[in-house]
Amino acid sequence: MIERALLALVLAAVGFVLYRLYTRRQMGKAVVVIQSDPALANGKPGVPTIVYFSTPTCAPCRLQQTPILDQLRREMGDERLRLICVDASEDPDVADQWGVFSVPTLFVLDAEGQPRSVFNGVVGLEKLKQELQAG
Secondary structure (H helix, E strand, O other): HHHHHHHHHHHHHHHOOOOOOOHHHHHHHHHHHHHHHHHHOOOOOOOOEEEEEOOOOOOOOOOHHHHHHHHHHHHHOOOOOOEEEEOOOOOOHHHHHHHHOOOOOOEEEOOOOOOEEEEEEOOOOOHHHHHHHHH
């Protein structure tokens, strides 16, 4: 029984490390994309940006993440938040440049246009507010 628990703990630790390496790789790719496209970083100076990757067939995107982003946009307003939505099925090259492997994926860029964090999967409203305020 203890062997199974230890195996589960080791597998969880390996999974966590691999996920952290993957998100670090995504952040590195985001930096490269932003450096090659200064208009992305400088679209609205002093305003944080969320780059949101989804597809029309993504149920969690449509039913959970998009309503959360719509509420965030209503609460913050267009003058305090820039939201860029990318359809990963229409622009697979853009998704690949950012290192997007699954949808929904969100990148939070700070007010200077630098990547602050990446979220793979649905992220809640409070966590997004927290990330935007910290940047």
